[in-house]
Amino acid sequence: MTKLQARNIVKHFDHNGNSVAALDGVNLNVEEGDFICIVGPSGCGKSTFLNIVAGLEKPDSGEILLNGKPISDSGPDRTMVFQEGALFPWLKVIDNVEFGLKMSGIPKDERSEISQRYLDMMQLTKFANSYTYQLSTGMKQRVAIARALAMDPEILLMDEPFAALDSQTRDLLLVELQLIWERTKKTIIFVTHNISESVILGNKVEVFKNRPSKIKKEIIIDYRRPRLAEDENLQKYYHQILDELKSEVIARTKDEIQ
Amino acid sequence: MSDNTLKKRKRNFDDAANAALFIAAFIGVWQLVFTLGIFPQISLPSPTMVAETFVKIIFNGTLFWSVGVTLGRLLAAFAVSITIGALVGFTMIKFKSFGKTLNSFSAGLLAFPSIAWVPFSILLIGFNEFGIMFVVVMSSVFSIMISTYSSIRNIPPIYLDAAKNMGAKGFLLFRHVTIPAATPSLIIGLRQAWSFSWHAVIGAEILMSIVGLGHILSVGREFLDMSQVIASMITIFTIGLLVDRFLLHKLEDKIRAKWGLDNHR
Numbered sequence: 001m002t003k004l005q006a007r008n009i010v011k012h013f014d015h016n017g018n019s020v021a022a023l024d025g026v027n028l029n030v031e032e033g034d035f036i037c038i039v040g041p042s043g044c045g046k047s048t049f050l051n052i053v054a055g056l057e058k059p060d061s062g063e064i065l066l067n068g069k070p071i072s073d074s075g076p077d078r079t080m081v082f083q084e085g086a087l088f089p090w091l092k093v094i095d096n097v098e099f100g101l102k103m104s105g106i107p108k109d110e111r112s113e114i115s116q117r118y119l120d121m122m123q124l125t126k127f128a129n130s131y132t133y134q135l136s137t138g139m140k141q142r143v144a145i146a147r148a149l150a151m152d153p154e155i156l157l158m159d160e161p162f163a164a165l166d167s168q169t170r171d172l173l174l175v176e177l178q179l180i181w182e183r184t185k186k187t188i189i190f191v192t193h194n195i196s197e198s199v200i201l202g203n204k205v206e207v208f209k210n211r212p213s214k215i216k217k218e219i220i221i222d223y224r225r226p227r228l229a230e231d232e233n234l235q236k237y238y239h240q241i242l243d244e245l246k247s248e249v250i251a252r253t254k255d256e257i258q
Numbered sequence: 259m260s261d262n263t264l265k266k267r268k269r270n271f272d273d274a275a276n277a278a279l280f281i282a283a284f285i286g287v288w289q290l291v292f293t294l295g296i297f298p299q300i301s302l303p304s305p306t307m308v309a310e311t312f313v314k315i316i317f318n319g320t321l322f323w324s325v326g327v328t329l330g331r332l333l334a335a336f337a338v339s340i341t342i343g344a345l346v347g348f349t350m351i352k353f354k355s356f357g358k359t360l361n362s363f364s365a366g367l368l369a370f371p372s373i374a375w376v377p378f379s380i381l382l383i384g385f386n387e388f389g390i391m392f393v394v395v396m397s398s399v400f401s402i403m404i405s406t407y408s409s410i411r412n413i414p415p416i417y418l419d420a421a422k423n424m425g426a427k428g429f430l431l432f433r434h435v436t437i438p439a440a441t442p443s444l445i446i447g448l449r450q451a452w453s454f455s456w457h458a459v460i461g462a463e464i465l466m467s468i469v470g471l472g473h474i475l476s477v478g479r480e481f482l483d484m485s486q487v488i489a490s491m492i493t494i495f496t497i498g499l500l501v502d503r504f505l506l507h508k509l510e511d512k513i514r515a516k517w518g519l520d521n522h523r
Contacts, residue, residue: 055423076425084416086416086417088417090439090516090517099434100424100426102434103421103425103434131517133519
């Protein structure tokens with residue numbers, strides 16, 4: 001079943017008075033339970049696309065359909081895990097996880113039951129009463145994931161959530177995220193500039209063109225899970241994506257030099 | 259008791275010891291200048307003479323009465339100031355061009371000397387409680403207003419994006435995200451406004467009042483009673499210090515600690 005549909009998304013930015021085309025007709029079909037990874041050269045507009053799906057930015061034209069209905073605003077049915085976590089420093093870990101539930105008016109008992117479950121899933125139970133500054137970057141991202149999952153969204157959106165992590169923590173979370181995906185059957189769209197991340201996580205990898213951007217190629221990765229970073233069999237997918245990306249990165253660099 | 263609390267106590271003790279030493283040195287220099295007779299006694303009394311005046315005004319009730327009146331005015335005016343300042347600040351956020359315009363006057367409004375409101379207030383309202391409170395409100399309200407405005411504007415957009423993404427909007431967004439996210443910076447504005455109010459209330463009392471700390475200061479001048487002038491000044495200094503240190507600063511420290519803002523190395 002089609003969960004989410006992006007139809008001909010176009011977006012321009014104003015850059016020193018010039019209009020710069022960021023997205024030039026992005027079309028994407030996301031099936032229920034998909035784990036979609038979006039890769040592309042830096043600055044290609046992949047995060048912009050995700051923000052549009054989240055409803056945090058409006059496209060110039062085109063529309064996003066969720067379960068067949070066009071989305072209008074940002075909402076808890078499409079929760080986002082931001083690159084920097086975006087946790088609230090004035091709240092304890094547990095209150096961060098419960099924040100969205102509180103906003104939707106879910107009573108206290110039910111809230112703590114849900115937050116316990118996800119804190120447990122992300123192995124954060126011990127830190128429930130910590131403030132966010134007391135956590136490492138990796139733990140902050142765990143909280144951010146728990147917070148997003150607690151909303152039980154239709155789609156989980158992740159914007160380079162592991163970009164700031166050290167490689168050991170990242171490898172660990174890459175495995176955990178696959179397990180969570182299998183357990184919760186969530187539909188996930190994951191934006192990254194890191195090809196191996198996309199190969200490990202995605203069952204579909206969408207390669208974005210340099211801007212004005214659209215989807216250049218979709219690569220289907222049908223391979224057993226949990227996939228590990230060191231798995232040699234993933235190399236061929238890696239190279240396939242790399243080949244697609246290379247020309248885009250070169251084009252991008254040329255843009256920047258001019 | 260944990261190691262940390264012990265260390266903290268030790269540090270507090272050291273701080274207090276240093277402060278005491280500083281005060282002792284100050285009194286020593288003062289006594290020295292007095293003994294050398296550089297100024298006539300009537301212009302500069304000795305520390306002991308000032309202490310005697312303190313004893314006198316404490317026992318005849320003048321001091322407590324004056325402090326009470328001054329703080330009463332200050333608190334009432336400060337409450338008005340916070341209410342109006344915050345409301346105008348929120349309006350500035352809500353109506354962007356209004357906010358921008360008002361903000362462009364902010365430097366002039368903030369730098370405007372509180373004493374300069376006195377003639378205006380006397381003619382507009384008169385020599386009464388409301389006249390004094392008017393001066394205090396005008397001296398601190400802009401500070402609250404501008405700090406409300408800039409604190410909210412400087413909230414990292416990612417907090418608001420994240421909150422909206424989780425379904426927060428309207429009053430819930432304001433109550434649970436905007437206000438807490440702006441708090442560390444709001445507290446700084448509050449401290450500034452407090453010190454402006456404090457300047458203003460003493461200034462206004464010197465010129466417009468028949469009771470209060472500023473008034474006994476000005477009575478001291480009229481009767482050439484330098485001891486009373488100095489005693490009033492010491493009282494003004496002490497209250498200003500205590501309120502900031504044990505109320506506003508404590509509050510700020512507490513919030514900063516909760517946010518982990520003091521963990522820079």
